[in-house]
Amino acid sequence: MVYKVLLPRIDPAMDSGIIAEWAKKEGEPVKKGERLATVESQKAVFDVEASESGVLRKILYPVGSVVPINEVIAIIGSQDEVIPEAEAVKSQEKAGSPEAERLKVSPVARKLAEEYGIDLAKVRRSGPEGRITREDILNAVKGRGEEKEAPPAAHMRNVEEIIPLTSVRKTIAERMTYSHTNIPTATLMMKVDMSEGKKAVQRDKDTISYTALFVKAVATALKENRIMNSTLEGDEIKILKDVNIGIAVATERGLVVPVVNNAAEKSVQEISQFTRGLVEKAQTGKLSFGEMSGGTFTITNLGTFGVEAFMPLINPKETGILGIGMIEDEPRVTNGQLTIRPTVTLTLTFDHRIVDGAPAARFLSRIKELLESPAALIS
Numbered sequence: 001m002v003y004k005v006l007l008p009r010i011d012p013a014m015d016s017g018i019i020a021e022w023a024k025k026e027g028e029p030v031k032k033g034e035r036l037a038t039v040e041s042q043k044a045v046f047d048v049e050a051s052e053s054g055v056l057r058k059i060l061y062p063v064g065s066v067v068p069i070n071e072v073i074a075i076i077g078s079q080d081e082v083i084p085e086a087e088a089v090k091s092q093e094k095a096g097s098p099e100a101e102r103l104k105v106s107p108v109a110r111k112l113a114e115e116y117g118i119d120l121a122k123v124r125r126s127g128p129e130g131r132i133t134r135e136d137i138l139n140a141v142k143g144r145g146e147e148k149e150a151p152p153a154a155h156m157r158n159v160e161e162i163i164p165l166t167s168v169r170k171t172i173a174e175r176m177t178y179s180h181t182n183i184p185t186a187t188l189m190m191k192v193d194m195s196e197g198k199k200a201v202q203r204d205k206d207t208i209s210y211t212a213l214f215v216k217a218v219a220t221a222l223k224e225n226r227i228m229n230s231t232l233e234g235d236e237i238k239i240l241k242d243v244n245i246g247i248a249v250a251t252e253r254g255l256v257v258p259v260v261n262n263a264a265e266k267s268v269q270e271i272s273q274f275t276r277g278l279v280e281k282a283q284t285g286k287l288s289f290g291e292m293s294g295g296t297f298t299i300t301n302l303g304t305f306g307v308e309a310f311m312p313l314i315n316p317k318e319t320g321i322l323g324i325g326m327i328e329d330e331p332r333v334t335n336g337q338l339t340i341r342p343t344v345t346l347t348l349t350f351d352h353r354i355v356d357g358a359p360a361a362r363f364l365s366r367i368k369e370l371l372e373s374p375a376a377l378i379s
Contacts, residue, residue: 002081003052005036005074012291015130017041019065019073022352026057036074039067044340045285046292048073055079066124105132112137127174155294172254179313186352188312188361192368193343194327200374208378211247212272214299214324216377219243219263222297225363229296231317232354244297247275248316249282256282257315259295268378303327309345319354322367323347344371 007017013375017039022339030050037048050056058075061067105113105120109132113120120132123140127133174378201208221230222243230239243264246257257276259272281287296314303326312323348364370377 001077002057003054003075003076004072005048005051006132007048007069007071007073008037009069010041010287018067019061019067020045020355021063023047025057026059028056030054030056030076042079046287049077052076057081095136109134109137110140116141120310127178131174175316176313179316183316184315185314185350186351186357186360188281188350188357188364189309190346190348190364190368192344192371193332194344194348194371197371197374198327198342200348200378207269207272209272209275210327211275211301211372212268213371213377214301215245215247215260215263215271216268216320217265217374218297218299218322219245219260219365220370220377221363221366223264224366225359227355227359228319228350228363230319230354232297232319232351237354238295242294242296244294244296245279246298246318248298248300248312249279251283251285256287256292257295257298258282258287258291259293261290261294279325297321299324303344309347311347312349314349314351318351320348320350320360320363323349 018041020040021035021038021039021079023035030036032050032051032053034050036050036056039046039048054076055078056074057077058073059073061071061073067073079266112118112121113123113132116137118137118140121138123132124271125132126136148272197210197213201210201213216347219293225238227237229243230237232238242262244259244261245263246259248255248257260266260274261276263271266274278287281291295318296317298312298321300312300321301324302310303324306326308328310323310326312321314321323346325343325347327342329340330343332343334341344369346364348360350360
């Protein structure tokens with residue numbers, strides 16, 4: 001029996017991937033679950049596994065190919081099984097056959113495509129939700145050996161180095177531009193006394209981390225303030241059932257956001273162990289499909305870089321994002337006495353189309369309450 005190996009989607013924004021390596025050659029035996037290929041997407045490098053055991057009969061895309069999601073990239077069958085030629089032809093034609101009218105294209109990109117005679121169906125899409133941008137068209141033009149315009153000499157006079165945008169960097173640029181342009185946001189800041197949280201981490205540093213405390217506190221607050229765990233689609237606000245916390249991680253390839261699924265149902269100890277593994281995989285570009293998808297709310301921590309407070313941009317389709325600053329000792333008045341307490345500034349950026357200031361403040365206040373009295377989170 002013939003089995004088709006498809007290029008999976010590991011992130012809602014992913015529209016294509018680049019074949020970085022084939023681990024098997026045509027004619028070699030493969031086992032179900034064995035690595036067939038390595039693919040680079042906009043956010044990560046991941047492995048595509050064999051869907052069934054058999055023989056790798058046909059590789060449809062060589063290394064370096066840009067392949068749309070859900071496209072057949074290989075065929076597995078038995079050694080003597082006849083592989084219809086139509087299978088390969090159909091697969092190769094499918095990548096270029098979608099009607100341009102179905103594609104999401106910015107007006108500027110569409111005009112450029114018409115000017116240069118670019119087939120929109122064959123353009124790699126880097127924008128949010130598979131949108132074709134002006135840069136995508138210009139890249140397609142350059143790939144044909146044409147140039148839209150030469151950069152002015154004055155502009156290049158003081159340039160020391162040119163760094164091409166990677167697929168990850170392009171995705172970040174597009175998503176953040178979309179967020180800044182299309183999502184009306186408001187921001188709240190609140191200081192939190194981390195005395196008890198610091199004691200808990202120092203007491204059980206092998207099983208509890210600050211990241212785990214923040215994830216658990218946010219997840220618990222989201223369960224109690226369900227409007228913050230929602231998404232806006234058209235003229236409907238959809239409250240999401242699962243609470244999945246994305247953790248922004250800086251890597252050499254750019255920012256990636258692995259996800260702790262069902263975080264509210266996990267213990268702080270489980271989250272701590274899980275997040276350590278996620279961060280390690282993120283740094284090596286080896287996050288799996290499930291570890292990169294389904295986020296409903298994001299936290300981002302720049303405190304380790306000495307940043308006291310900052311205003312992060314919302315990840316598109318989510319209602320909010322929490323920025324975490326540096327934990328530092330500050331003078332505070334407690335019960336009329338001046339004391340020195342470890343303090344962190346939390347910054348909540350939220351989509352004002354979905355949430356008003358008061359419910360957002362209640363949500364942030366609940367996070368503060370949980371972090372200042374973390375016994376309930378840890379038990």
